[in-house]
Amino acid sequence: xxxxxxxxxxxxxxxxxxxxxxxxxxxxxxxxxxxxxxxxxxxxxxxxxxxxxxxxxxxxxxxxxxxxxxxxxxxxxxxxxxxxxxxxxxxxxxxxxxxxxxxxxxxxxxxxxxxxxxxxxxxxxxxxxxxxxxxxxxxxxxxxxxxxxxxxxxxxxxxxxxxxxxxxxxxxxxxxxxxxxxxxxxxxxxxxxxxxxxxxxxxxxxxxxxxxxxxxxxxxxxxxxxxxxxxxxxxxxxxxxxxxxxxxxxxxxxxxxxxxxxxxxxxxxxxxxxxxxxxxxxxxxxxxxxxxxxxxxxxxxxxxxxxxxxxxxxxxxxxxxxxxxxxxxxxxxxxxxxxxxxxxxxxxxxxxxxxxxxxxxxxxxxxxxxxxxxxxxxxxxxxxxxxxxxxxxxxxxxxxxxxxxxxxxxxxxxxxxxxxxxxx
Amino acid sequence: xxxxxxxxxxxxxxxxxxxxxxxxxxxxxxxxxxxxxxxxxxxxxxxxxxxxxxxxxxxxxxxxxxxxxxxxxxxxxxxxxxxxxxxxxxxxxxxxxxxxxxxxxxxxxxxxxxxxxxxxxxxxxxxxxxxxxxxxxxxxxxxxxxxxxxxxxxxxxxxxxxxxxxxxxxxxxxxxxxxxxxxxxxxxxxxxxxxxxxxxxxxxxxxxxxxxxxxxxxxxxxxxxxxxxxxxxxxxxxxxxxxxxxxxxxxxxxxxxxxxxxxxxxxxxxxxxxxxxxxxxxxxxxxxxxxxxxxxxxxxxxxxxxxxxxxxxxxxxxxxxxxxxxxxxxxxxxxxxxxxxxxxxxxxxxxxxxxxxxxxxxxxxxxxxxxxxxxxxxxxxx
Numbered sequence: 149x150x151x152x153x154x155x156x157x158x159x160x161x162x163x164x165x166x167x168x169x170x171x172x173x174x175x176x177x178x179x180x181x182x183x184x185x186x187x188x189x190x191x192x193x194x195x196x197x198x199x200x201x202x203x204x205x206x207x208x209x210x211x212x213x214x215x216x217x218x219x220x221x222x223x224x225x226x227x228x229x230x231x232x233x234x235x236x237x238x239x240x241x242x243x244x245x246x247x248x249x250x251x252x253x254x255x256x257x258x259x260x261x262x263x264x265x266x267x268x269x270x271x272x273x274x275x276x277x278x279x280x281x282x283x284x285x286x287x288x289x290x291x292x293x294x295x296x297x298x299x300x301x302x303x304x305x306x307x308x309x310x311x312x313x314x315x316x317x318x319x320x321x322x323x324x325x326x327x328x329x330x331x332x333x334x335x336x337x338x339x340x341x342x343x344x345x346x347x348x349x350x351x352x353x354x355x356x357x358x359x360x361x362x363x364x365x366x367x368x369x370x371x372x373x374x375x376x377x378x379x380x381x382x383x384x385x386x387x388x389x390x391x392x393x394x395x396x397x398x399x400x401x402x403x404x405x406x407x408x409x410x411x412x413x414x415x416x417x418x419x420x421x422x423x424x425x426x427x428x429x430x431x432x433x434x435x436x437x438x439x440x441x442x443x444x445x446x447x448x449x450x451x452x453x454x455x456x457x458x459x460x461x462x463x464x465x466x467x468x469x470x471x472x473x474x475x476x477x478x479x480x481x482x483x484x485x486x487x488x489x490x491x492x493x494x495x496x497x498x499x500x501x502x503x504x505x506x507x508x509x510x511x512x513x514x515x516x517x518x519x520x521x522x523x524x525x526x527x528x529x530x531x532x533x534x535x536x537x538x539x540x541x542x543x544x545x546x547x548x549x550x551x552x553x554x555x556x557x558x559x560x561x562x563x564x565x566x567x568x569x570x571x572x
Numbered sequence: 573x574x575x576x577x578x579x580x581x582x583x584x585x586x587x588x589x590x591x592x593x594x595x596x597x598x599x600x601x602x603x604x605x606x607x608x609x610x611x612x613x614x615x616x617x618x619x620x621x622x623x624x625x626x627x628x629x630x631x632x633x634x635x636x637x638x639x640x641x642x643x644x645x646x647x648x649x650x651x652x653x654x655x656x657x658x659x660x661x662x663x664x665x666x667x668x669x670x671x672x673x674x675x676x677x678x679x680x681x682x683x684x685x686x687x688x689x690x691x692x693x694x695x696x697x698x699x700x701x702x703x704x705x706x707x708x709x710x711x712x713x714x715x716x717x718x719x720x721x722x723x724x725x726x727x728x729x730x731x732x733x734x735x736x737x738x739x740x741x742x743x744x745x746x747x748x749x750x751x752x753x754x755x756x757x758x759x760x761x762x763x764x765x766x767x768x769x770x771x772x773x774x775x776x777x778x779x780x781x782x783x784x785x786x787x788x789x790x791x792x793x794x795x796x797x798x799x800x801x802x803x804x805x806x807x808x809x810x811x812x813x814x815x816x817x818x819x820x821x822x823x824x825x826x827x828x829x830x831x832x833x834x835x836x837x838x839x840x841x842x843x844x845x846x847x848x849x850x851x852x853x854x855x856x857x858x859x860x861x862x863x864x865x866x867x868x869x870x871x872x873x874x875x876x877x878x879x880x881x882x883x884x885x886x887x888x889x890x891x892x893x894x895x896x897x898x899x900x901x902x903x904x905x906x907x908x909x910x911x912x913x914x915x916x917x918x919x920x921x922x923x924x925x926x927x928x929x930x931x932x933x934x935x936x937x938x939x940x941x942x943x944x945x946x947x948x949x950x951x952x953x954x
Contacts, residue, residue, distance in 0.1 A: 425593060514925065516935050524592060531593040532939040535946075538887035539938060545883070546925060 149567060150183045150292040152309060154283065154302035156234050158188060158225070162463065164405060165378075165488040166234040166322050169354075170298055172381045176560040185290050187305070189230035189279060228282040231268050231275055232301050235328065235405060239438070241272035273336055280304035287312045294567050298322060300337055303344025310347065316570040318563075319348040324361050327483040330408035342366050349570050352376050352563065354486040355507025361485075374566055377511050379556040380491035397455075398429045398534050401474040401498070403467070403489055404481075406437030411480035411503065411520045416443060418480070420450045421527035422534075429455065429534060434470055436461040471496035476533050476540075480520040481506055490515070494551055499543040501529050511554050514546035574752070575846035575854070576799065576837060577766065577808045578640050579675060579715070580627075582620060584647040584814075585611050586681070586916035591940050596947040603913060612651055615814035616659050619823050623813055624662040626830050631669040638834040639671040639845045643715055643810075646679030646699050647916070649706065660706060667707040673847035674703045676711035676734060682915035683879055685716055685725045686866060687893040693728055695912070700732075712736060713848040717917045719768055719869025720876065721745065723862065726757035726765070734763065736852045738808070740869020741767045745861060752804025754855040758862030764852040765861060766808045770869055772798065773809040780825030791825060792832035800840045805855045808848065879920040884938040889920060891945055898952050907952060914945065 153174065157167030174184050231244045245268055269275030283305025287295070295317045297306035303319060310317040324341055325333040345351050345366055351373045353359040359375050362368050400419070404410040412433060419431040433443065433456070440458070447456045462470055471477070477493035477500045484506035491508065493500050502509055503520040516533070518526045533540050589604040630638055642663065652659040666672045678684055679699035684692040696714065704710045713736035714729050721739035729737055741751035746767065749755075755765040775798065779791040789797075799807065813826070837843055846854070870878045880886055892914055899911045922937035932940075 421594070514935075517933075524594060528592040528594065528943070529939060532942065535593075536887070536939070536942045538883040539935065539942075542883045542925070542938075543935065 149294065149564075149571075150185070151177070151567075152185045152187070152287060152290055152292040152295045152315075154187045154295075154297040154306050154309075156188060156298060156302075158186075163461070164234055165486065166299060168488055169322060169378050169486075172379070172556050173559060173563070175381075176556040177563070180560060180564065182564075183224070183292075185224040185226060185286070185292060187226045187228060187282065187286055187302075189232040189301075190227040226286055228279060228286075229267070230279045230282075232279055234299070234301075235407075236272060236301070237328075237334070238272045241275065245270075276301055276304055276340070280308050284308040284312045287315075293571060294318065296320060296563075297344065300325070300341045300344060303340055303347075307344060307347045316349040317347060318350045318352060318566060318570070319344045320352045320354075321345070321358055321362060321485070322354050323485040324358065324365065326361055326365060327358075327485050328407075328409050330482055338365075348372070350374065350566050352566065354378050355510050357505070357507040357510070358485040374562070376559050376562045376566075377507070377554070378486045378488055378491075379554045379559050380488065380495060380551065381556060396428060398475040399432055399473055400429060400476045400478060400530055400534075401432050401434065401470065401493070402478055402480075403434040403462070403470060403493075404479070406433065406435050406440045406443055408439060409482055409484070410435075410437075411482050412437075412439055412443050413446065414480040414520050414523055414526060415478055416446050416450070416452075416456070417523040418478070418526035418530060419456060420452050421523060422530050423452050423455055425527075425531060426534070427455070429530075431456045432459060432470070432474070433457070434459040434462050434467075467492075468496070471498055474498045476501065476530060478526065478530065479503055479506060480518065480526060482520050484508070491551065491554060494544070494547045497544055499533055499540045499547070501526065501533070512547070512550050514543065514550055516543060573844050574802070574804060574842060575806045575851040576843050577806060577846055577848045577851050578833075579643050579768075579808070579810045579848070580623075580640060580813045581643045581810055582648050582814050583645040583681060583812075584608070584615075584651050586647060586913060586918045587611075588919065588940055588944060591943045591947075593943050596943055597950060599947075600951070602910065602944045602948070608651070609655060612648075613656065616652070616656050619814055619826065620659055621662055622823070622827060623830060624666060626827055628662075628665055628669065630831065630834050631666065631671045634834050634838070636671060637838060637845065639673070639847045639850075641673045641675050641713070641848050642666065643675040643677055644703070645677055645681050646695075646702065647681060648814075649699075649702055653706075664707060667709060671847075673713065673849055674707055674709055674711050675738075675848070676700050676703070676714040678717055680912040680915050681717050681917050682912070683717060683720070683889065683917055683920065684893075684915060685720060685722065685728075686876065686880075687889065688896055689724065689728055691893075691896060691915075692725065693732060696729065696732060696734075713738065713766070713852070718878070719770075720866055721765075721863070721868070722866035723757060723759045725866075726763055727759045730757075730760045730763040736764050736766055736849050738766050738768055738848070740867065740874060741770050742867050742869070742874030744865075744867045744874050745863050749859070749861075750804050752802055752807045753858045754806055754852050756857035756860040758860045764857055766806060766848055766852055768808050768810055768869055770871070772802075772807065773811070774871075776809060776811060776829075780829045790832055790836075791829045792836040795829070795833070796836035796840050796843075799837065800842050802843075806846070806851045807843070877926070878924050879917055882923070882925055882934075884934065885920045885923045888923065888938060888941050888945065891942075891949075895949065895952065898954070902952065910948060914941075914948065 155170035162168055269278045287309030295306050295309050295315050297303055298320045299322050306317055325337045345368045353362055353373055353375050356375050359373050362373055402415045406412045447453055471493050477498045479490055479502050481503045487506045487508040490500040490502055501516045504517045516529055587604040587607045677699050678695040684695055700711050714734045715738040719740035726737050739745055751767040751769050757763055757765050776795055867874050899907055919941050922932055923934045925934045
């Protein structure tokens with residue numbers, strides 16, 4: 149089957165679950181013989197060149213996937229010059245725009261080609277609309293049977309592609325505005341999401357949790373929505389770092405965007421509670437986001453800085469090393485449509501504590517779960533994992549069994565079924 | 573004529589309160605008594621008292637032709653004694669008919685037989701003494717928690733002068749032998765072994781909890797029909813009378829079943845009622861039974877996995893029984909009582925990742941238990 153897919157990010161520039169999911173899913177679909185034209189926004193000219201070269205020249209070894217050349221063979225990559233990237237809000241967009249303009253001013257040759265930043269939209273919505281033009285153009289020039297779009301920023305592009313060609317559209321919802329905004333939804337984003345789901349011939353939700361949000365908040369017909377859980381790539385298992393875990397202090401990890409959605413503040417409060425009871429533990433907060441400065445301040449206020457570390461944004465090997473160094477992973481998300489990172493942590497034999505408000509629970513019946521707001525319970529469970537080794541052993545033993553069934557093959561098969569139903 | 577030995581089980585749940593790591597060193601309340609008493613009250617008024625009224629009537633009506641056994645857990649004895657004495661009074665009135673046998677149990681519904689022969693004996697004796705004190709009769713048949721059976725345990729019970737031991741019917745224990753017979757444990761010279769007909773027991777429970785809408789046959793009558801062709805000297809079965817896991821509706825089915833049971837079974841002419849010790853002593857043991865490993869009456873594996881199937885359960889049990897010398901050295905009845913409350917098999921069943929209870933996750937159950945045990949261990953001192 150030939151698929152026109154509007155997705156996000158490609159190695160080595162993966163900043164979160166959305167990029168990983170897009171990559172692993174297309175990889176599995178490609179392995180099944182599907183031809184994918186993958187449309188992806190790319191802002192930085194220099195980076196884009198590297199990326200193009202990466203596709204052409206096989207001597208550059210990509211960091212995560214050994215057979216990536218094979219994979220790119222089957223994938224038709226269409227980078228579109230745009231400042232869009234996953235999880236943007238208006239504020240992030242403005243700073244991205246400022247950076248792009250500054251960069252353009254610094255780079256003489258680009259100044260000669262285009263006026264500084266002039267081709268990017270003046271705000272996020274304008275940029276999304278501008279990006280959608282690319283959707284129509286690519287659709288008219290391409291040869292495909294189905295359109296598949298990942299998350300709201302691509303929805304307008306996908307709708308235009310559908311209108312231009314009449315091909316069926318699948319929108320894949322990895323998160324909704326309710327998840328990302330922490331209860332303060334941006335109405336324009338909400339409207340685009342609604343428009344995309346209404347225009348779609350089928351909606352894929354990454355969890356029942358997300359499906360329920362789509363039903364209750366967007367009023368989409370239930371028969372049009374299927375749940376296809378994300379998975380974790382088996383390939384990652386082989387490359388496990390072996391960092392000896394015999395250290396004087398145990399390490400408890402938070403890894404994710406430091407935004408309200410991910411509940412970093414609850415992690416810090418729980419850390420302070422844990423440190424009241426024991427001092428042989430370190431807490432690590434890996435990632436970046438708008439709440440980072442406030443979180444650093446809070447750690448100072450609580451006087452727990454000697455046991456609390458911020459790594460900033462990690463990628464590639466550093467992420468893997470971070471997991472391998474950890475004794476426990478905590479995901480206290482306020483709202484988490486799926487949540488891939490716990491699965492990655494489990495591959496590194498790190499037990500996990502998950503928010504009950506996370507879709508990934510649906511595939512991990514044996515995880516330790518907490519209410520994100522219940523700081524005492526999070527601390528209680530962190531202490532339990534650190535103090536009662538049988539708990540970690542049992543969690544890992546059952547987690548390994550759960551992991552065996554969480555495969556991208558399964559997700560790809562379900563998606564193929566959806567494609568087939570739409571085409572017949 | 574063959575004998576039917578029917579045992580009515582009356583247990584009491586043991587529920588721990590939510591106990592966080594931050595409660596360690598702060599709170600000395602471990603048990604959720606409010607919840608326990610709520611459950612007990614409901615079981616008493618909705619099931620036990622009405623059932624006992626019917627039983628008393630029928631036991632009197634049929635004289636010695638209708639006999640039953642009653643297994644009352646130590647926790648039920650203690651709690652009903654303290655908070656609802658009329659429940660114990662109603663059992664006393666059953667005892668007065670002379671057609672009831674009280675069954676011996678480990679007083680605290682524990683797994684002590686697997687961890688401490690000494691503690692097991694103490695709990696068996698404690699329960700026997702309590703029954704004697706309350707009902708004026710001394711148990712001679714013993715039924716271990718979850719019908720766990722081992723040869724060491726059989727020998728210990730023989731030394732304590734018990735005459736009968738119960739086991740669950742499993743291939744591991746019997747091979748292809750008929751469960752409806754009297755056996756002899758291999759290491760014993762006088763003790764007799766009765767095997768609970770687990771399939772029949774659960775079939776009976778099913779009959780009155782989920783009556784077949786298409787089959788108007790009263791459960792007691794269809795039970796008698798099932799019983800009639802069964803060959804063997806003694807058929808042993810158990811009904812969990814307080815059914816903490818079931819709701820109110822089935823109580824009506826249970827009452828009707830008990831009410832019609834004597835009439836239906838006696839009409840078969842193949843079977844009559846008997847109490848376990850009398851039935852076991854009336855028949856020569858057919859063969860001696862040996863088993864290398866302990867077996868249980870739990871469905872599926874007939875093994876110990878419901879209580880000791882994973883790392884958490886083993887860890888919690890080991891840590892708990894490691895305290896025994898220190899506890900017993902203290903000679904403090906409060907500490908001893910708490911330690912024994914913590915031995916309730918309920919706690920370990922809740923930690924099972926296969927047989928667990930729906931109200932708490934096995935991991936939460938383990939964390940809670942270990943927090944309590946940590947506090948308790950600190951309280952004992954050295």
